[in-house]
Amino acid sequence: MTIFLFLALLLAYACGMLLPLCFPHRPHVQNVMAHGSAAVAGCLGIVLGLIGLLAPEPLVWFLPSSIPLLTFSLRLDSLSAFFVLTISLVGLAVSVFASGYVREFYGRIPVSLLGFLYNGFLLSMLLVVTADNAFFFLIVWELMSLLSYFLVVSEHEKPDVRFAGLFYLIMTHVGTAFILVTFLMFYQETGSFAFEAFRSADQSLPEGLRTLVFWTALIGFGTKAGIVPLHVWLPYAHPAAPSHVSALMSGVMIKTAIYGLLRVYFDFLGGPFPWWWGFVVLLVGTVSALLGVMYALMEHDLKSLLAFHSVENIGIILMGIGTGMVFYAYDMPHLAALGIIAGLYHTLNHAVFKALLFMGAGSLLYATHTRNMEEYGGLLRRMPWTGLFFLIGAISISALPPTNGFVSEWLVFQGLFLSLELPSLFLKLMLPIAAALLALTGALALACFVKAFGISFLALPRSSHARKALEVPVPMRVGMGFLASLCLVLGLGPAVVVPLLDRVSEPFVGISIAGRVFEMGGWTLAPVSGEFSSLSTPVLAIVLAGLTGLGWGLAYVLGGKGKTRFYKTWGCGLNVTARMEYTATGFVQPIKRVFSTIYQPTVKLETEFLEESHYFAKRRHFEFSIEPIFLKYLYHPILGFFSTLAARSRVIQGGNLSLYLAYIFVTLVFLLMVMG
């Protein structure tokens, strides 16, 4: 039964890839076919994901191939099903959005090609999370990387897009190399590329090799996920892609790396592992979360800002998983499950709200043709729907109740606070520090989205682009609206979501906690006990709504009886213009000052005075930039080293044909003499 569902899913994606190619020179038909098929496939994928999550046993399909070591085997266990569900949910919304957004590209980029790559990209992600053979996994992983690369360079006539693409291509291949090494180590021990063999080998890997697998997997998958300091490609590549592709890349593609990490650490390595693994993951997560949000604050390109927030949220996910790993290492399965569930919940939530925000950014780009926030302003009046959806996404990512981001971050916090049950003093000290840093991250994220929303949507338009902006077409609004409502549903319904996620963590930690975390008939989420902490988002939502109503009511009773006066804003007698508004740069000045050690900002202020008097400035030129620390101190030295090496080794490149032949000849004779 499910196999037919899966085949239908494949067929839908195949249709989306190939049908548009059959209608050359008719971009609208191509658009509808490509994104319609992708939307249908998204619906099927949601059903498939739910079936997989609820199925008691993993579903396995198998297709042998004539290539040695390779079998096209697929396995849908609860972890895979969860990721299939996430990808499909976001894929459905993004496909609907894209059918409107792609109109922008008619006549500039071949829509059939875009549709082909888009459907192929979605399909490859689904196969990555279901592949059950290392060889097959690497093929689809590479396919995913390459297809996303081609999507990133869709607008390849721009030089910065080409640079971003190249950067991404290099970094992703560095990551793939490490993943390849990871699997080769398993292969060396088990003699097979089947995941089944890796899984049964859990205890057989020697201790040293297990540690090596831990590091190579962390680096390999971490490059894709964008953990600090491997995140450098992400703020270039994600904004360079067309917005609907950015939504997919930021929303779900980087999550495939989370899938890979969970698969390798819990499923393949299994067994008890040292506590410091979890600590390393937690540390990486904390650093990524904090630095991600700090760099996001300094960005005024809306899409780059969102890309840095992906680094932040991957960090939060890894904090959840890292906490789970620490508890797992100390054999505390309940708390381990809690950490993993927190990480997974945030994975789903981040996929939803980040895709929503990228679609919002895409809508702004569609309407104003610029990504620079300083040129927006006053858009809420012109684009009320986009504004509303963007606001919901912004609230979610800032982890405010009653949205989904709040619930998952709350769970991460619970995991960190529960460190007082750990036997190790060091961890008892460290985990609360991580919690404090997560709190700082949350506050900075809130500041960042106050900036993003306020500067973009409120006050007066800052440019003619913003003044002429119009609300986006209906399909784009529908796509955003779907995810915005999902943000609220996931926020109000942890009672439904947590038991589902529990099915994912159960095979790893060995026990189910679904029955224990709820109190009061499923209305309250209480990870340990009601006395320690509990959360009920529906109640919270009602209280919030009630307080808002109360505020209004009080204002009505005590205030001016609801009489509305329309009048200009008072600006000290001057006419209010857009030039007087708070700019994005100005908004983040205080934060930049406070954290100047990290940002290392360069501020240049040049003033030209009037010739008559030095008290009157004629023109002032202000410039400010922050130091890209990782590029400067980590990547440029490495790059310099390889450039020097390459320049040195150029000596042997004589350019003479006979010389090259002589190299081969001498090598051959030498080898024959030595080996013979």
Added chain:
Amino acid sequence: MPTLPINLGSYLVNLCSALLLLTCFAIVAQRRLMACVDLFALQSVFLAVTATLVAYLTGIHHIYLAAVLTIAIKAVILPRILKKIVRQLNVQREVSMYVNIPTGLLICGGLVILAFFITQPIVHLGFLLTQDSLAIALAIVLIGFFIMVSRLKAVTQVIGFLVIENGLFLAATAAAYGMPLIVELGIFFDVLVAGLIVGIYTHQIQEAFGSVDTSRLKALKE
């Protein structure tokens, strides 16, 4: 079944292999391009004879086909193409070389010794038709390579490449009793195509640099 006594047969195979090797030395010693092409054609004829002998001795029929193809492609078609190129290019002699002829011959002698030296352990395994043909085949491959390295003109480098191919073919027939037919056909086709491509490529070098002297390709280095 073979009517020749197996000893005599292996002597004949050895003899033909040795003649192949001899033509290699002749090519190394020859400056005139036309003569080099002729010598290559002669070598290919010897190769065909060896193949026929092996086919007769072992009773494997498809090696006859390989022998016929050797005659057709390597002894007739390719030499024609090469001669046509030589005539078109109007280069008759190779005046300068990286290694002069006496030194070259000495190096080739050294290569033959090396080949015999390293094939010793394999010969002792005892599955070969003759004792020496594998060593000779390897020597031919090495000398072919040496020709490619030491000569400047594109045409002689092509001849070097074809000599290597002959050596490999000899190794395949004399040591391994031939390869599967489909592989042999594929190789012949490859050689033919390679010959055609190299012909065009030589012509292009001539047009671009006014010479077929490959050392001028240095100019391509930035």
